[in-house]
Amino acid sequence: MSAQSQPEIRLALDAMGGDRAPDMVVAGAALALAQHPNLRFLFFGDEARVRPLLDRHPALASASTLMHTSDIVTNDAKPSVALRAGRQSSMRLAINAVDDGAADAVVSAGNTGALMAMAKFVLKTVPGIDRPAIASIMPTPRRPTVMLDLGANVECDADNLMQFAIMGEVFARVLLNIERPTIGLLNVGSEEQKGHEELRAAHALLRENKLNLDFRGFVEGDDITAGTIDVVVTDGFTGNVALKAAEGVARLYAQLMRDAFSSSLLSKIGYALAKTALVRARKRIDPRRYNGAILLGLGGIAVKSHGGADAIGFANAIGVAINMASIGLVERIQEELQRQNGEPRAAPHTAAV
Amino acid sequence: MSAQSQPEIRLALDAMGGDRAPDMVVAGAALALAQHPNLRFLFFGDEARVRPLLDRHPALASASTLMHTSDIVTNDAKPSVALRAGRQSSMRLAINAVDDGAADAVVSAGNTGALMAMAKFVLKTVPGIDRPAIASIMPTPRRPTVMLDLGANVECDADNLMQFAIMGEVFARVLLNIERPTIGLLNVGSEEQKGHEELRAAHALLRENKLNLDFRGFVEGDDITAGTIDVVVTDGFTGNVALKAAEGVARLYAQLMRDAFSSSLLSKIGYALAKTALVRARKRIDPRRYNGAILLGLGGIAVKSHGGADAIGFANAIGVAINMASIGLVERIQEELQRQNGEPRAAPHTAAV
Numbered sequence: 001m002s003a004q005s006q007p008e009i010r011l012a013l014d015a016m017g018g019d020r021a022p023d024m025v026v027a028g029a030a031l032a033l034a035q036h037p038n039l040r041f042l043f044f045g046d047e048a049r050v051r052p053l054l055d056r057h058p059a060l061a062s063a064s065t066l067m068h069t070s071d072i073v074t075n076d077a078k079p080s081v082a083l084r085a086g087r088q089s090s091m092r093l094a095i096n097a098v099d100d101g102a103a104d105a106v107v108s109a110g111n112t113g114a115l116m117a118m119a120k121f122v123l124k125t126v127p128g129i130d131r132p133a134i135a136s137i138m139p140t141p142r143r144p145t146v147m148l149d150l151g152a153n154v155e156c157d158a159d160n161l162m163q164f165a166i167m168g169e170v171f172a173r174v175l176l177n178i179e180r181p182t183i184g185l186l187n188v189g190s191e192e193q194k195g196h197e198e199l200r201a202a203h204a205l206l207r208e209n210k211l212n213l214d215f216r217g218f219v220e221g222d223d224i225t226a227g228t229i230d231v232v233v234t235d236g237f238t239g240n241v242a243l244k245a246a247e248g249v250a251r252l253y254a255q256l257m258r259d260a261f262s263s264s265l266l267s268k269i270g271y272a273l274a275k276t277a278l279v280r281a282r283k284r285i286d287p288r289r290y291n292g293a294i295l296l297g298l299g300g301i302a303v304k305s306h307g308g309a310d311a312i313g314f315a316n317a318i319g320v321a322i323n324m325a326s327i328g329l330v331e332r333i334q335e336e337l338q339r340q341n342g343e344p345r346a347a348p349h350t351a352a353v
Numbered sequence: 354m355s356a357q358s359q360p361e362i363r364l365a366l367d368a369m370g371g372d373r374a375p376d377m378v379v380a381g382a383a384l385a386l387a388q389h390p391n392l393r394f395l396f397f398g399d400e401a402r403v404r405p406l407l408d409r410h411p412a413l414a415s416a417s418t419l420m421h422t423s424d425i426v427t428n429d430a431k432p433s434v435a436l437r438a439g440r441q442s443s444m445r446l447a448i449n450a451v452d453d454g455a456a457d458a459v460v461s462a463g464n465t466g467a468l469m470a471m472a473k474f475v476l477k478t479v480p481g482i483d484r485p486a487i488a489s490i491m492p493t494p495r496r497p498t499v500m501l502d503l504g505a506n507v508e509c510d511a512d513n514l515m516q517f518a519i520m521g522e523v524f525a526r527v528l529l530n531i532e533r534p535t536i537g538l539l540n541v542g543s544e545e546q547k548g549h550e551e552l553r554a555a556h557a558l559l560r561e562n563k564l565n566l567d568f569r570g571f572v573e574g575d576d577i578t579a580g581t582i583d584v585v586v587t588d589g590f591t592g593n594v595a596l597k598a599a600e601g602v603a604r605l606y607a608q609l610m611r612d613a614f615s616s617s618l619l620s621k622i623g624y625a626l627a628k629t630a631l632v633r634a635r636k637r638i639d640p641r642r643y644n645g646a647i648l649l650g651l652g653g654i655a656v657k658s659h660g661g662a663d664a665i666g667f668a669n670a671i672g673v674a675i676n677m678a679s680i681g682l683v684e685r686i687q688e689e690l691q692r693q694n695g696e697p698r699a700a701p702h703t704a705a706v
Contacts (some may be wrong), residue, residue: 048507074359113542141608151541154549188504188593189466196507196590221597225605237549238594240541241587244574245595249602252578253638255494260634261627270627274613274620285606 001236006038009325011318012094012103013155015045016072017110025109025127026053028314035315036322039063042097044090046070071092073114074138075307082114083121091115095122098300105301105321107292109309115302116152116295123300127328128337131156132297133164134236134304135171138246139285140227146172146181147224147232150293151240158201161185162232164284165206167296168231169213170336174327181230184219201323202233211340254282292317294324301325361392362678363448364671365456369425370463370663375399378462381667383413388668389675390542392416395450397443399423405414422446426467428660435467436474444468451653458654458674460645462662468655469505470627470649476653481690484509485650486517487589487657488524491599492638493580499525499534500577500585503646504593511554514586518559520649521584522566523689527680534583537572539591555586564693570642600640607635622654640651647677650686653697 013029015022022045033039040063043050047068054061070088073082086092091110097103099122107341108115111132120132135148145149148168153160165183172181185203187195195218206215219229221242234242257278271278283289291313295302301324305317366382368375375398386392391417396403400421409413425440426435439445444463453474461468465487473485483605488501501521506513518536525534538556540548548571559568572582574595587595610631614624624631636642638661644666648655654677658670 139605141605154541186594188507188590221594221599222601222604224598234594237541238591241539241574241591242594242598245577245598246574248575248578249599249638250606251575252492252494253603253606256634256637257631260630263630267627267630270436270623270625272623273626274623277613277616277620278610281609284609285602289393 008038008040008104009036009322010040010042010046010098012042012093012106013319014094014106014108014110015043016090017115017307018305018314019109020310021109022050022053024309024311026050026057026060026313027311028309028318029064030057031064031311031315032322033060035319039318039322041065042067042094042103044069044094044097046072046090067093073111073261075111077111077114079111079113079117080113083117085116086118090124092118095119095302098302099123104325105303107219107303107305107314107317107321109305109307109314109317112151112304112307115304119295119298119300119302123298123302124301125297126299126334126337128340129163129167129297131160131163132295133167134239134293135168135296136243136293137176137290138224138232138243139290140225142227143178143230144234145178145197145227145230146176146226146294147234147239147243149234149236150238150243151236152295153236155237155323156198156235158198158205161198161202161235162205163297164341165231165233166336168209169231169334170333171294171296171329172230173344174329174332175323176230178230180214181217182230183233184216184223184225184229186232186234186242187218187220189218189220198235237317250285250287288313288316290316292320294320294329295308299330301329361391361393362389362458362675363393363395363456364674365395365397365450365459366449367444367459367461367463368396368403369423369443370461370468370660371636371658371667372462372702373663374462375406377405377662377664377667379403379410379413379418380664381662382417382672383410384664384668385671385675386413386416388672392671392675394418394448395420395456396420397447397450399425420446421465426464430462430464430467432464432466432470435464436470439467439471445471445475448472448655451655452476457678458656460656460658460667460670462658462660462667462670465504465657465660468657472648472651472653472655476651476655478650479652479690481693482520484513484515484516485648486520487592487646488521488649489596489646490529490643491577491585491596492643494576495580496531496583498577498580498583498585499529499621500587500592500596501649502587502589502592503596504589505648506589507550509588509592511558513563514551514588515557515558516650518566518568518584518586519564519689519693520686521586523686524647524649524682525583527682527685528676529583531583533567534585535567535569536584537569537576539577539580539585539587539595540571540573542571544574601639603640618680641666642670645668645673647673647682652683654682
C-alpha cells in the first residue's frame with residue numbers, strides 16, 4: 001500500500017512538555033514522519049524556540065502547523081492548578097485540538113497529572129468509565145503484556161479496577177490482536193486472602209464474571225514481564241512504582257552489560273561477533289520502544305510520553321497515537337462497554353485459575 | 354584468621370519451607386558450611402525426608418542436629434491460622450530455637466506471612482518498634498541499596514514508615530558500612546503533593562528530622578536500582594510488587610541474552626570470548642546473590658529466603674543470617690532506638706533534598 005493511499009492522520013503535539021523539549025518533540029516528529037508520510041502535525045509551543053527547530057527539518061515543516069503559546073505547564077505544577085491556570089498552555093491547547101476535531105490524537109511528554117486532569121476535563125470519559133487510566137505495554141519473552149493504571153489514579157476502588165480490566169482487555173484485543181486476553185489483578189501473593197480490601201473486592205467482582213472476561217485471579221510483580229498474563233490490572237500508585245522499578249532494572253542490566261563488554265580486549269571482540277544478536281535482544285526491551293502510554297477511557301486519544309524521552313522515544317509515542325487513531329480505539333471501547341451493559345458476548349465461562 | 358578461631362554460629366533451619374524443600378535447604382546448608390566451617394545447624398523437619406539428604410553430606414551431618422516434626426506450614430495457610438494451629442510446625446520450632454537460645458538465628462523459605470506472624474509472636478518486637486519489616490539489599494551500579502518493607506505489612510501508617518526508616522538506616526550502617534546512609538521514601542513522583550496521605554504524613558515526620566537521619570525526600574521506582582539512595586522506605590505491598598517486578602525484568606533480560614548468544618555460531622563464539630566478564634556482570638545482579646531478606650525489628654534474627662530459592666540462593670540466605678548474627682544486629686538496633694529516644698547523636702542537620 002503506498003503512503004498516498006493511507007488516510008491522513010493529524011496529531012497535536014505539546015512541543016513544550018518533557019525534560020528535553022522542545023528539541024526532542026520536533027526531532028521525534030521528524031523521525032515519525034519519515035516512517036509515516038501520511039502524518040500532519042499541529043505543534044503547540046513557543047514559536048521563538050520551536051520555529052528554528054522546525055526549520056532544520058524542511059519535510060516536517062511543510063507537514064506541520066505551529067501554534068504559538070508562551071504558557072507552559074511545569075513538571076511540579078499541581079494538576080488542579082494547571083487545570084485552572086493553564087488554559088493557554090501548550091498542553092491544554094494541544095488537547096483542545098482533539099476536542100475541536102482539528103487533530104485525531106494528542107501527544108505530550110509533560111506533567112502526567114496535569115495532562116490527565118486536562119484531558120479528562122476537555123475530552124470527558126466515555127459513558128460507563130468513572131476514571132481514565134494510563135496503559136502501556138511491557139516486554140515479555142512471549143507477546144507483550146498490557147499494564148494499567150500506570151499513574152493516573154493514586155487510589156482506586158473495586159469498581160475502578162473492574163473498569164480498568166474492561167478497558168485493558170479491549171486494548172489488548174485491538175492493539176495486540178489477542179482474541180481472548182487473560183486478565184490478572186496485581187497483588188502481593190496469589191492467595192485470595194492477601195492484599196488490600198479494594199483488591200479483594202475487585203477480585204470478587206471480576207470472579208462473578210458477568211463481563212465474560214477471562215479473569216485469572218491475582219498475579220504478582222514478576223508476572224508483569226513473564227508473559228503469563230495478557231493484562232495486568234492495578235492502581236496507579238502500584239503500577240507507576242512497578243513500571244519505574246522495571247525500567248530501573250533494565251537500565252542497570254544494560255549498563256552492566258556495556259561495562260562487561262568493554263572490560264577487556266577479548267570481551268570487546270566477543271561483543272563484535274555477537275553484536276547483531278545482542279542489538280536485536282536489547283531492542284526488544286529498550287524502554288524507548290515501549291514509550292507512549294495511552295490515557296484509556298477518554299472521549300479522545302491522548303498519549304503520554306515519558307518525560308525523559310529522547311527523539312526515538314518520542315517518535316515511538318507518536319507511533320502509539322497513530323495506532324490508536326487508525327484503529328478507532330475510542331469507538332472500540334465505547335462499543336465494548338455498550339455490549340457489556342446490553343448484550344453479553346457469550347455464555348459466561350468458568351474462569352480458570 | 355583460621356576457621357577454628359571464629360566463634361561458632363548456630364542456625365535453626367526450617368527444613369520444610371520453600372518450593373524445593375527439603376532438598377535445597379540441606380544442599381544450601383552444605384554449601385554454606387563449606388564456606389563457613391564455624392557453623393552448627395539445627396534442622397527442623399520430617400526425619401524420613403531430611404535424614405537421607407543429610408546422609409549424603411557427611412560433613413554437614415556431623416555439624417547438624419535434626420529435630421523431627423511432621424507438621425508443615427503450607428504456602429497458602431493464613432498467618433493467623435498458622436500461628437494458632439502450627440505450634441509443632443518446622444517453622445515454629447525453628448523460631449522457638451532462637452527464643453530458647455539454642456540458635457543464634459533462624460532461616461526459612463516458607464510462607465512469609467506465617468513466618469512474620471510467628472516470629473513476631475515468639476521473638477517480640479524491640480521496644481520502640483510497632484511492626485517488624487522485611488528488608489533486603491538491591492543491586493545498583495554503585496553500592497547496594499537497602500529496601501524495606503518487602504511484604505510484612507500490606508498497609509502502613511506514617512509512624513510505621515518512620516520506624517522502617519530508622520531500622521533501615523541502622524541496617525545500611527551496620528551491614529554495608531555506610532557512615533551516614535541517605536534515606537528516601539518511595540512515591541510516584543518527587544513532588545511533595547503527590548502520593549497517599551500516609552506518605553505525605555511520613556514525609557513530614559522525617560522532614561522534621563528530630564531523628565537526625567539523612568532524609569532526602571521522595572524517590573521513585575527507578576531509584577531502587579540506580580544507586581542514588583542508600584535506603585528506600587515503603588509499605589510492604591508496594592515494596593513486594595517493586596521487588597518482584599525488578600526480579601521479573603532481571604529474569605527477562607537474562608533470558609533474552611541467553612537466546613541472543615545461542616542464536617548463531619558467531620554469537621556463540623562471541624559469548625565464549627566475553628564469558629568471563631559476562632559471568633562477573635551477571636553475578637552482580639543474580640537474584641540468588643540477593644536472596645535472604647531479614648525480618649527487622651524483632652528481638653531475634655530471622656531471615657526469609659525466597660520460596661523459589663535453589664541451594665545457592667538458600668546458602669546466600671544463610672550467609673545473611675551469619676552476617677546479622679556476627680554483627681549483633683538486634684543489639685545495634687536496640688542501641689540506636691535508645692539513642693534516638695534518649696541522647697541525640699548530634700545537632701540536627703538541615704536535610705538536603
